[in-house]
Amino acid sequence: MDVVLIDDFIDPYHHLQLLESRVQKEADEKANEKREHQEVERLKVKVQKLRAKKAWLEQQLKQQHAKVLTDLDGDDNSLPDMGPQELVQLVAETQKKKFEELIQAYRLTGITVTTPEPDITRVCWDTAHKGTLCEPYYMEIQHKETLRILRHSLPYFVPLETVSQTLLNTDFKKFVASMSEYLAAYVNRRQEIVMLQKKYSDILIGEVESSHAADFVQFQLKLQPESEQIIEAKLTYEQLTDIIPTKVRIKVLLRNSANASDVTISTQDIKHYKQCFHSMELTKAVGEILD
């Protein structure tokens, strides 16, 4: 076969291929350019919108609403010089915000109730330990013919079933208050343990052991950092609504190197320690013992 003839055939195809890929490349470049152009235009429009929003916000900040509201709040019965629609809007919106603030303020009581849907009531129990706000607990209750608990986030040891059987459909207020009491007491006992560990870490021996419900607490502590005498305390809170222990057991232990004659804690002292635990919260009782 004539090689020149084959070459004559190959070259044109090769050129055709090159042409095709060039056309494709140009088409791709054009498409990219178009996309880029559209993207730039979109960004341009976005910049314009954002500038307008910024200008509006700056204008809002400059407005003298504060003075108008203060004037309206005063004892003077005159009303500011503004259009009726604007006045109604301003006063009504402010009144709504004040009511919403009052509703929010109910969280201080530890109990808030909302109605997210017509037949669902949501109860929120906010807990606190002295001035520190702790975690909230929730419950959703459906009310059709009777009240029924749909879901909740209460700890397992709270006697929800027992209390709800007695109170949920007979005295809702008492049911809510009862749950509040259980949760407040649990958080209080738990946080007292946390405070004890934090405040007296230098005289505590090991960790403070407790049950999940913090209704049984056991710890060992030295009366002085260098002391050989150790007090072992076991506190029981018989009711889950107690925040002061109802049963207190105290033992005096000696460190390995100490002798029995090194014991200086008397029966009277132990009686005093028990009295402290019986009459005050955990951290305060330990503070009183150490004084």
Added chain:
Amino acid sequence: MAGSSEVDIFGEIQQTINEFPASESENETPGTPRRSATSITQLLGLMGREPTYRRNRKERYKLQVENLEKEIAVLEERLAYRKQEEVGKLSCKKFEKTWKRVKRLNQTSQLCGRHEEELKALREQLHELGSITGVVLKDTSCILKKISSAVVKRQHRVEGSCHGLRFELDFDITESKVSETDSSSVITRLAVEADEAVNSDLAPFIQRVEEECAIQTFLRGYVGYAEWHSQRQAMFEHLSQRHPNSVTISEGTEATQLTFSRSDQPGATFTVHWTIDISNIGKVTPKVQLVTKATRQLLKMDTHGVFARLPKRFEEKVNSHGARQATELLMIASSLNAFTKITV
């Protein structure tokens, strides 16, 4: 022409523009076609730099968008903070009066309808909260003090009442941002003012809750105390009105004892002491006790020891039937000559 940076490009544009003839008459040689640049894009196109310029313009817009979004976020936060601050300072009670005034005006009364519906729903929600918690909140105000971007301090004042006993709380809350999604709130100061009728009774309890900034403890204890207080007041008032001749209430704004005797048997008086103790941790314990007084003569005649056993019997009745019923039963018993066993 070298360089791919923005600065280089604009320098090159300038150079290119300068190379173009300023006017037809000045530099044009006859017969030579006139060249002119009508847009930067065209110039860049001639220079082969148009795609690069477009890329850089895109980056510039993106940067502008980013900066504007940051500025807007700051402005929105400032506006929200300002609005919260403005509204927070206002008194809820006073502002309700303002709303009523606005509703009465001729030009605004018709515009208020929709807003009044929404306000009514909020009032109902507040009423429900009051009945469930036993606390009726009447007014709240707040002054915001931003300390830093992560710490905000709010000074709050809350006014309310529990079963007719008013209270006022003045406290500070410091909120610190712990992470993006987490923050902690601590009450750092608390001043409590209870109703003057019970202020002295509750002084030790109030002192303790103020020291510990324990608002929840205060409210829980105060609700319990107020409930018993209102029951006691109601019982004393009811009995004194029903038996005006035989019942006397102890003096003072805070009546804690009720005394009654039979007019035909003045030798015996019965005093019901009703105290309400509140511990430092807010636990409320009512104590209802009966104290009997009888003349020596009457006691001599009481051979069955009725007077001696009465206080214990009364306590049992209080535990089973409540203080009011126990007192009424005692009054009925004493008026029906229940002590006929005492013979002269």
